Each structure stands twice: as C-alpha cells, then as structure tokens.
Amino acid sequence: MMRKLLLSLAVFLMAGILVACGDEGSDSEGSSGEDSIKIIAAHNQTDPENPYQKGLLAFKEKAEAESNGKIEVEVHAGTIGTEESELVEKLKTGAADVVLVSPGFMTSTGIDQVDLFAFPYLFDSYDHWENVVTGEVGDKMANIINEESNNDFKLLGYWTAGVRHYYGKKPIKNIDDLQGMTIRTQTSGVVSDFWEEVGTVPTSVAWGELYQALQQDVVDSAENAYPYFVQQDHHQTENGKYITETAHDYTTRFLLINGNKFDKYTEEQQDIIMSAAETSVEAEWKSLHKQEEEYKGIAKEDGAKINQIDRQPFVDIAKPIQDKAAKEIGVEDLLEKIRNAK
Template sequence: MKKIKHIKILAFAAIFTMLFAGCEKESETKVIKLGHSLDISHPVHQAMIFMGERVMEKSNGSLKIDIYPNQQLGSERECLELLQIGSLGMTKVSTGVMENFAPGLRVFGLPFLFRDRDHRFEILEGNIGEDFLDSSLDKRLKGLTFYDAGSRSFYTKKPVETPEDLKGLKLRVMESQTAINMVKNLGGSPTPIAWGELYTALQQGIVDGAENNLPSFHLSRHYEVCKYFLVDEHTALPDMLVIGTPVWNKLSDDEKKWLKEAAMESSEHQKKLWRDAELEALAKIKEAGVQVLQANKDEFRDMVQPMYDEFKEDADMKKIIEEIQEAK
C-alpha cells in the first residue's frame, strides 16, 4: 500500500514538473512556456500567437512557444515569481506591476507623461525603452519588447467628470504604488485588486469603479456593471513581454536572436490589432448603454502635479522624466 502511495506521489510530481517547467524539450524541439492573464481575444494574446508562429518559422521548428492565457498559471505577479525560479519561461506584465521589480519603471505611471501616441512609441522603441527592458536583470527578469496598452481612463457606476466627482470613490488599481498615489492625489480611495477578481468586486460593491484601457474594459465585460466611462487618458502604461533569465541564459545565441526578433515583430503587429480593438470596444460599449464622457484633462493634470515634484527629488528619476519630456 505504501509502495502504491509512493508511486502516486512521484507521478503527481512528474506531471507538475512537466506543466510548470519554463523551458523543456519535445524530441528535437525546445519549448518555452508563456503564461499570462488576458483573454484569448485580447490583441496582446493575438500578438503572442503571431510571435510563436514567427519563432517556429525562424527556428525551422526547433524552438516553440506554448501559451497559457486567462491566468491558468497565475496572476501577473505570480507569473513573474515563477519566471525568477525558472518554473515558467515567459509572461506578459503591465509595467505598473513590473515596477515592483524595476523601480525606474514607475515613471510610466506618472499621469500625462506622454504628449501623444507617437511620442510614447518614440520613447519605448528608442534607447530609453531598451534600457528599461534590461532594468530588471538583477531580479532575473529580462524584457523583450513592449506592447501597446493604450491610454487608461476611469470607469464607474455613477457619472464622473471632474476630480471632485472621484472624491470618496473606491477605485480598483493595480499593485502599483504609483497608481495608488495617483488615485489618492485625485481624491479617490485606491483599492488594489487582482484583475481576475475585479468583475465580482464591482458587482458586489467592494469597489465603485476602476481604471483601464478601452479594450480591457470591453473584453472583461466590466461595462455590464459600470455604465460610465470617463475619457481622461491619465496614464499610458505599456505592457511588457518578459522572459526569466534562468530560461534566457539556457538559450543559444541563435535562439536568443530568433526570439528577440519575433518579439519585436509581434509588437509591430500588435499596434495594428490594438487600434482596431480600441475602435471596436468604443462602438460595443456604446451599444451596451455606456455613457462615454470627456474630461477636462487640465483639471486632472493640475491635481497630480505633486507626483512630479516628488519624483524629481530623485536625481535619476528627474533625469529620465526630463529626457522623456524633451524628446521631439
């Protein structure tokens, strides 16, 4: 009886190892496991599918990416921790969560940092962006590329048009100190909640609203609970495709090249998918009865100025902010 029990334990351990190994071999094909929290219809997931196809083409079938969406392998934070120990190969994470591992990324959480979309991509795809991708190597995490996550705005159960209207509202934020401080500066009550738990939290009144981009608001079906979407576009936090260095360091030079190239190509592909998704989301939420309100951005910008003053007390952060703001 003890022998049978021992065999069962060994079998379970073997299955667990097969599922969560960050990088493994299937005959002559090396497989990297990628886990993320998004729905399969999300533009970022579609871009990852595209990346997987490009990796297979570039490697002539010798390198493959298996993708596990919908938090099958954990939340963004949990996936990052699995990357660090090599139990998972890759993940997609918001830079708002990533700032817990690379403090310099806090700058992306500053409201109204970018002038427009073109300015944002000039930064992300230039030297500053490349430095940010490598800023968490000491935490065993390496960024491969950024994905467009659009601009974030507030959505609530009751109409909100000014910072005054946010006062006293419990608003869901990511596990990001910068996001928490932003909502506090605007008079709201920030409440960190995992993305996968937010629909229920809104439904049960644990929070009165949240903030995110249009496609996420649409695909999460949060519009069923929150009937007001305020276009204030306070932040433009990009998503980041990350690989754990325990897996990255096991790749050959060719495999690293194929993966990096495919990641960059998927980023370009995702930009187009994202633009289409934003237009579709806007049309769909309006059809569902959501009132889309336009904010006076200057009112919101004035309220968060203390965040800039605080950030610039750090000489390194002050330099980064100025470099971003001065970029043509």
C-alpha cells in the first residue's frame, strides 16, 4: 500500500514539473512574439529605381538594424496598389502599416486642409519648401492629419516627388501657347482650377496609360517631375518631347502610419520607427535631388527639347486661386506663414 502511495506521489510531482516547464516555455514564446512586429510599407510606384523605393528601403534597413531584427519591414513597390486611394484604404483597414500618399488623395479622406500643399506656385525653391515642412507649418499639418483622421493617420515625415514641369507636343514660351491644350492633371480642386485659368483643359488619364495617351494624341501634354516621366519614357512620345520648366509645384508627399496601431507598439518600438522614418526622409530627399539632374540629362540625350520660361505670369494667376482656396478650407494663417518663410 505504501509503495503504491509513493508511486502515485512521484507521478503527481513529475506531472507538476512538466506542467510548470510547459507554462514557462509558453510565457517565453508569448513574450518573444510580443517583442517582434512586422510592418507592411507600400508606395504606388513600380520602378525599382524610384526615390520612393530608396526611401522605404532605408526605412526597412534602419528599423531592422536598430531592433536587431525584432521589427521586420516588408516593402511593396506598387504590388499591393498602384493607386494612392488603394493605399490609403489599406492603411485604414490595417492591410498596410506605412504608406506614401499625396495631398490630393488625402483630401478624399475628408481632411481638406492638406490640399494647401497642392497649391501651384506655393513654393519657389527647395530651401523654401524644406523651411516649411520642417518648421511650424509642418508640425501644424501633422497635428491636423492626426486629429481629423481620429488617429487613423499619423505623419512620420514629409517626402517630395520633385519639381513638376510641363511637357507636351510643343514648347511653351508664354501663357498664350497653352490655350486650348489638353493636359493630363487633376480634374478637380485647386490644381484643376489653376490649369483651367491658364487656358488648358485638364484631362484624366491613368498614370499607367499615359505613355500611350501621349503617343496616340489622346492628350496634348502632361506635367510631372523628371524622375517620374523620364523613367516612363514619356519624353520619347510625340506629345511629350517638349519640356518647359514651369516649376509650378515643389511637391509634398506624406509618409503615414496607422496611428491606432502605432500607439499599441512599445515605447522602444515607437522610437525605432520614428528614427527609421527620419532616415527614410534623408534618403528619399537625397535620391530625388540626384535623380532630377540625372533624368534631366537622360531626357536631353534622348532628344527632348528643354526650355525656360518667365514664371511670374503663372505666379500672378496662382496667387488669387491660393487665396480663395485657403479661405475655403480654413488655412489662411498657414498660407501666410508659408509666404513669409521664403
């Protein structure tokens, strides 16, 4: 009887030890899982040499290095959405964690104030642009984005898509040369208002279809920055070979993260993500500036004709459009601060 009792006690103690070991292992795995996160980062450009890709790869490298691999970043170059509206929706639903979008597509979410950064001739140099986005106005806009979206969107940094210029079937020497020309650009909002005011007809064409539209005379012209339209060979089409450096937009792009998800990360993870974002901003700016000169040179080598123009008449048309739009969306004070930041 005693022997049976001792045997039962031994079995009981051994089971307790095994359960304890099993529990300890489960806690360890759970802790490890909580310390590791995966971030899906996406932009809408498909060219691997695009500055957007350079920036997000810098974000990935920094985040993974500083976290010793506990933060994994998966970068998507147009593979989960070539339209910015898709990326914004994925950010809201959690299908993506970090995305890059333009002011025009942010307004579709109901945050009208961001349209300020889409105003033509808002900036007259990169120094002017950088002073604004890294200063008081940049901070204010970041707060607006976060508050108006109910924390769906948190700004990680300001990127740029370069300086946008006209390119079309003929050179532009003055505003009169634009009269009646169709131009691929936004067909609503302040950008459309500007192009209508200078005499063109804003026309909607999907980015992926623009090469064919220029080649087949569907549209007379378009506007974008050198790294983007030269990478797509638009300058080699019949309606894209004349480039006039209108410099009507020193572009702003928003690097966003889902704010609600960001708030659930540990403080250490948040610090690493913000540090990686700063690195990505520097990398994207550097890549963009380098590529603007590089692709302008490629355009020349390929036979594109480039000319300068007196921009003041365009600026004079843009200013009252800016004033009206700023009043409508309630950013008159920010517009004034931008004008004073030159």
